[in-house]
Amino acid sequence: MRSIPPGIPALLRGLVNLVIPIVVILGIARILSRWGYAVPTSAIIIIQSIGIIVFAAGQVWFRLWHIGKRVARSGGVMPPRWKGQRIGDADLLLEFMEIWKNGYLGDGFTDVMSKIGHTISLRILWDDSVVTTDANIIKSVLATDFNNFVKGEQFQAFMYSVLGTGVFNSDGDMWKFHRSMTRPFFSRDRIGHFDLFDRHAEVTINKIKERMKTGEAIDFQDLISRFTLDSATEFLFGSCVHSLESDLPYPSSSSSPFKSTKKELSRPEAFAKAFQESQEVISSRGRTGWAWPFFEIFSDKSAKPMRIVDDFLDPILKDALEKAKRDQDGRLIKKDNPDEVDEDETLLDHLVRFTTDPVVLHDEILNIMIAGRDTTAGTLTFLVYLLSQYPQALLKLRQEILSVVGPTRRPTYDDIREMKFLRAVINETLRLFPSVPFNVRYPVQDVLLPNTSDPSTPFFIPKMTPVAYSVWMMHRRTDYWGPDAEEFDPDRFLDERLHKYLTPNPFIFLPFNAGPRICLGQQFAYNEMSFFMVRLLQNFSNITFDPLAQDPSTRPPAAWSKFPGRKGKDKIYPKAHLTLYAHGGLWLNIEEAEASESV
Numbered sequence: 001m002r003s004i005p006p007g008i009p010a011l012l013r014g015l016v017n018l019v020i021p022i023v024v025i026l027g028i029a030r031i032l033s034r035w036g037y038a039v040p041t042s043a044i045i046i047i048q049s050i051g052i053i054v055f056a057a058g059q060v061w062f063r064l065w066h067i068g069k070r071v072a073r074s075g076g077v078m079p080p081r082w083k084g085q086r087i088g089d090a091d092l093l094l095e096f097m098e099i100w101k102n103g104y105l106g107d108g109f110t111d112v113m114s115k116i117g118h119t120i121s122l123r124i125l126w127d128d129s130v131v132t133t134d135a136n137i138i139k140s141v142l143a144t145d146f147n148n149f150v151k152g153e154q155f156q157a158f159m160y161s162v163l164g165t166g167v168f169n170s171d172g173d174m175w176k177f178h179r180s181m182t183r184p185f186f187s188r189d190r191i192g193h194f195d196l197f198d199r200h201a202e203v204t205i206n207k208i209k210e211r212m213k214t215g216e217a218i219d220f221q222d223l224i225s226r227f228t229l230d231s232a233t234e235f236l237f238g239s240c241v242h243s244l245e246s247d248l249p250y251p252s253s254s255s256s257p258f259k260s261t262k263k264e265l266s267r268p269e270a271f272a273k274a275f276q277e278s279q280e281v282i283s284s285r286g287r288t289g290w291a292w293p294f295f296e297i298f299s300d301k302s303a304k305p306m307r308i309v310d311d312f313l314d315p316i317l318k319d320a321l322e323k324a325k326r327d328q329d330g331r332l333i334k335k336d337n338p339d340e341v342d343e344d345e346t347l348l349d350h351l352v353r354f355t356t357d358p359v360v361l362h363d364e365i366l367n368i369m370i371a372g373r374d375t376t377a378g379t380l381t382f383l384v385y386l387l388s389q390y391p392q393a394l395l396k397l398r399q400e401i402l403s404v405v406g407p408t409r410r411p412t413y414d415d416i417r418e419m420k421f422l423r424a425v426i427n428e429t430l431r432l433f434p435s436v437p438f439n440v441r442y443p444v445q446d447v448l449l450p451n452t453s454d455p456s457t458p459f460f461i462p463k464m465t466p467v468a469y470s471v472w473m474m475h476r477r478t479d480y481w482g483p484d485a486e487e488f489d490p491d492r493f494l495d496e497r498l499h500k501y502l503t504p505n506p507f508i509f510l511p512f513n514a515g516p517r518i519c520l521g522q523q524f525a526y527n528e529m530s531f532f533m534v535r536l537l538q539n540f541s542n543i544t545f546d547p548l549a550q551d552p553s554t555r556p557p558a559a560w561s562k563f564p565g566r567k568g569k570d571k572i573y574p575k576a577h578l579t580l581y582a583h584g585g586l587w588l589n590i591e592e593a594e595a596s597e598s599v
């Protein structure tokens with residue numbers, strides 16, 4: 001199925017809607033002609049054309065009428081609607097596409113929601129959807145009413161060509177299967193990860209030092225994505241792609257003689273690029289709604305990048321399967337307790353104890369790569385960016401690191417647990433720049449959801465209506481976080497504001513999701529990011545943002561500086577495919593610490 005362009009089945013389904021009115025009208029014309037009333041062919045064609053429109057409109061009308069009846073019976077109301085000006089609210093669709101391409105995340109919605117409510121409905125091309133930033137609703141969707149909300153067929157259809165049936169893209173038994181075989185691997189802190197982070201962190205830090213000696217800025221986002229790619233491939237498969245070994249990009253303004261000598265991408269760079277492209281394809285499908293297959297009539301847009309991704313993954317999977325068979329004399333021997341994980345075991349070693357199905361293994365590994373690699377790279381990018389903008393926070397964090405770990409020692413779990421400011425900096429970054437800024441679930445049945453502004457009249461959501469939720473916007477709401485919600489201030493996770501805002505209402509902070517589908521790698525991610533930050537700030541004492549190093553076409557538009565909040569303040573341009581990233585990278589100058597330096 002993965003090889004058939006997705007537009008073909010969609011066209012065939014659409015043809016049914018054309019054929020029904022054509023056949024019915026032909027039938028009526030034939031009966032009339034038998035009774036002696038011959039209808040001219042031109043009239044039949046005109047009536048058929050009108051029939052097609054009436055048939056389609058009738059279907060829409062019936063569906064909306066039926067929803068209206070169910071709303072009336074339910075005692076609830078549909079959330080307030082953001083209405084467009086054009087037929088089918090097509091102007092809103094165009095507006096969203098434009099915002100996605102050239103706007104700031106949340107543009108349009110933030111204004112409308114401040115006027116009509118934090119849960120709104122849309123009816124674009126006659127299809128209902130709901131968008132919310134309400135913590136009560138998100139709590140119901142993810143936790144208290146979990147069984148009634150799924151990723152759903154529509155979501156799975158546009159994700160399938162990349163995510164297959166992996167943990168991100170499955171429901172029910174398949175999801176439980178993926179989750180149960182992966183969970184033990186993340187269930188306890190494993191010292192082995194720290195060895196691995198340390199090796200890759202050292203290479204990364206040396207790369208920064210080398211670049212700084214040339215006097216040129218470094219793209220920290222590119223660098224940290226290599227760090228997380230090398231770490232992820234090693235802990236997942238036991239075979240690192242060594243992307244840190246290839247040359248790093250130079251600033252757009254650079255006159256370095258090395259800048260333009262590189263013609264071809266290295267294998268790991270080609271993999272990383274294809275991996276990103278495949279995610280861009282599936283996230284753009286999501287934004288086009290039900291119409292997405294019609295943009296892929298002749299080819300599946302994810303097929304090309306996925307060929308490169310698969311060329312990289314398939315030999316690794318084949319090796320792992322052969323090794324498992326060799327080790328176990330041709331039979332797959334499951335340990336007595338599959339929840340046991342050996343210290344030096346990779347995720348792939350662990351998974352082949354559950355299944356030898358290459359498709360299941362492929363999908364699971366790819367899903368975990370997406371889950372684990374880009375999220376941590378993105379968070380570290382925004383964290384380091386924020387430190388470059390808030391030197392006081394950088395100083396305080398560095399002081400904590402030097403006082404707890406010192407200037408050279410390798411941090412332990414206990415050190416990391418002790419560093420409360422480090423955790424607060426990570427959380428504050430995840431609050432302002434959550435890796436998964438938008439997400440969606442579909443109700444299996446008609447459902448009533450809490451209406452925070454009028455609890456006596458709940459919101460009615462028809463079954464299979466996409467309920468999109470944005471933690472990006474929720475994390476910036478002033479009624480949830482206080483008047484300075486858009487300000488970067490890690491102390492809000494440590495001082496009285498914690499007890500005022502977050503403790504009584506924990507669902508206002510959901511960077512890792514919540515409920516049964518909460519992120520499996522949360523602890524792993526905190527460890528990896530904390531470990532890296534300790535190593536970085538042991539080695540470097542100052543971080544400066546270099547605006548001129550970035551390609552001008554990727555800088556935030558100058559007009560944004562007039563806006564309040566982060567949109568007016570930020571010097572990088574946040575964008576998202578499945579996860580958040582800085583458009584054009586994060587170009588920095590990073591100053592090495594004095595060798596003698598300590599607290």
Ligand code: HEM
Nearest residue numbers: 167371372375376379435436511512513517519520521525
């Ligand atoms: C800063 C780092 C991270 C953030 C912000 C993050 C965030 C999230 C979020 C929001 C989800 C829910 C996605 C959804 O339901 O659609 C999720 C799911 C998941 N995450 Fe993470 N994640 C991070 C790192 C990691 C790492 C390092 C791993 C593993 C190596 C990981 C593994 C997973 C898995 C397996 C799921 C799927 C859970 C399920 O559907 O049952 N994550 N993560």
